[in-house]
Amino acid sequence: MQRDAPSFGRRVSTAEQSNLQAATTSSVKRGAPALFLSALVDILRGGYEDIIAWNPSGTCFMIRDAERFSDEVLVHHFKHNKLSSFQRQLNLYGFRKISRGPDAGAYAHEHFLRDRPEDIQVMAMSSRAEV
Amino acid sequence: MQRDAPSFGRRVSTAEQSNLQAATTSSVKRGAPALFLSALVDILRGGYEDIIAWNPSGTCFMIRDAERFSDEVLVHHFKHNKLSSFQRQLNLYGFRKISRGPDAGAYAHEHFLRDRPEDIQVMAMSSRAEV
Amino acid sequence: MQRDAPSFGRRVSTAEQSNLQAATTSSVKRGAPALFLSALVDILRGGYEDIIAWNPSGTCFMIRDAERFSDEVLVHHFKHNKLSSFQRQLNLYGFRKISRGPDAGAYAHEHFLRDRPEDIQVMAMSSRAEV
């Protein structure tokens, strides 16, 4: 009861300049494109390297400190602070958790690559479609 | 309170260079493919020659020191320290214990050969299929 | 690699005197009765009132400090330290999370009541049967 409801901030969406945001909003029929992906991009750009970061090659990202991720990152980008909700979103968008090898524990998606932001737009459009 | 409590480590997966990883992840559709085989490969590469090792020709492996294998190897690669659980996994994946000859006491599998890591990938995919 | 590696303890089973354990082992044909329920009983008896506790009437229990529950309780009673794995077990045994009212957030099961340990034995035997 003492670690609940830490005043959830609004989606700050530092991604105003993120052409991801622009692209999705323009290409999708009606408004409300997936905020999750743009929030994820923001987070990975946002100087949280000690908490969550890309692997060196930019093919997947790892949550390095789950507790700080919940308390410091999620709270500022979503309406909750639950890692499980974040993971549910990852799976909804087709991310998979890597179970073996050097990147074990990281999440990856074929089209979610650090150096190919264009591909991320494809994700945003196809995520729910393929369901 | 706590009986023996050996500190079970996480699967460290020293198999970074293991192309087993790349092949299986790319060929298998979803989810967590068998960690057991990659862990076994890691173990046999991991500098435990006094505890567990391939035979000279690389066709089977022998547990040379069961006690150290339990306490030093299993604990670091699995969530248990029981040789019997390790043996159960071996049998689930089709390994057989050699009963006679120079390699008596070693475990072998048709597709688990030191110098044919590609074949191990076949194991990973067919092991459960044939069950 | 340098993940966290919490030292997972063995199931300490402080429930020696717990007739739950005796009842299940004697009544069930072959071995391995569900350890989860007896572990849960142990936990709720184990002096973790600040971390997990029954409600005053003993009809449900609440995890009060998720972080300490993972690090201090789960690690000593299971082979993991993941709250999500604990929750999966709760659901497998038919527990439900209370969503509203004074006990919101607590887990409850019709036959899991603090003052009716006999009913818990019924759970242990019927939980999987009804699946």
Place this chain on the structure above:
DNA sequence: ATCGTTCTAGAATATTCGAGG
């Protein structure tokens, strides 16, 4: 109405115990 959040369940592998050869 769609997406987000939460809770529950499915599916695959892992661990344990014991039966049977």
Place this chain on the structure above:
DNA sequence: GCCTCGAATATTCTAGAACGA
């Protein structure tokens, strides 16, 4: 006494479903 296997529970990851904003 091994060795192999069946079966039950446990752990993990992903998906279904209900609800809400």
